[in-house]
Amino acid sequence: MTTGFALFDTAIGRCGVAWGERGLLGVQLPEAGDSRTRARVLQKAPGARDMTPPAEVQQACDAMAELLDGEARDLSFIALDTERLPAFNRSVYDIARTIAPGETMTYGDIATRLGDKQLSRSVGQALGQNPLPIVIPCHRVLAANGKTGGFSANGGVTTKFRMLAIERARIASAETGDAPMLFDPGLSIAPRRRQG
Numbered sequence: 001m002t003t004g005f006a007l008f009d010t011a012i013g014r015c016g017v018a019w020g021e022r023g024l025l026g027v028q029l030p031e032a033g034d035s036r037t038r039a040r041v042l043q044k045a046p047g048a049r050d051m052t053p054p055a056e057v058q059q060a061c062d063a064m065a066e067l068l069d070g071e072a073r074d075l076s077f078i079a080l081d082t083e084r085l086p087a088f089n090r091s092v093y094d095i096a097r098t099i100a101p102g103e104t105m106t107y108g109d110i111a112t113r114l115g116d117k118q119l120s121r122s123v124g125q126a127l128g129q130n131p132l133p134i135v136i137p138c139h140r141v142l143a144a145n146g147k148t149g150g151f152s153a154n155g156g157v158t159t160k161f162r163m164l165a166i167e168r169a170r171i172a173s174a175e176t177g178d179a180p181m182l183f184d185p186g187l188s189i190a191p192r193r194r195q196g
Helices: 036-044 055-067 087-096 107-113 117-128 154-166
Strands: 004-010 013-020 022-026 168-172 177-180
Touching: 004 055, 004 168, 013 036, 013 055, 022 055, 022 177, 087 107, 087 117, 107 117
Parallel strands: none
Antiparallel strands: 004 013, 013 022, 168 177
16 A cells, blocks of 8 residues: 545544555644645655545544544544554553543553553653544643643644543543543633532
8 A cells, every 4th residue: 555645624624644554654633724734744654645545544534523523433443553653652652542532531640551650741742742643642631630731733732622622521530530621721621619
């Protein structure tokens, strides 16, 4: 299979996808325009040709679009080619892929699963380098105490909030328990106080 790329429509704008023989090589969230989205996806798959996606890639694009349209889609069926990525990053991404739509984890939760809570900062750095957002749902990973943490996509934390709002996400971690999420980008994410 030739390495290819394509743009596809979603509720948050036109995303990009690149693929090769073993699966997706990159997913790009919308940039300011198609040319910028195209350029960013090509950074993830240099030399890829603009082409119609094969059936399995089209199914992946359709599933991502459905997720971004508010359907609780499981994207674990999507094959990814992550062989060129550092082993630590792959281990972080494997854990992140287990977070269901509408759920969240913290950087510390992932670090703990990796065996060392002190790896939280490294987990954040790995997620900041995620070449496959949406499929590897880095937007579902928050900082401790319900704070947003960063987000490297166009629009930054506002985009992260938008994606979490679409999924009607809840905070769920060892630090915060399970609480509704606030969707005001000007605020940190914090559990709402219950009326008693």
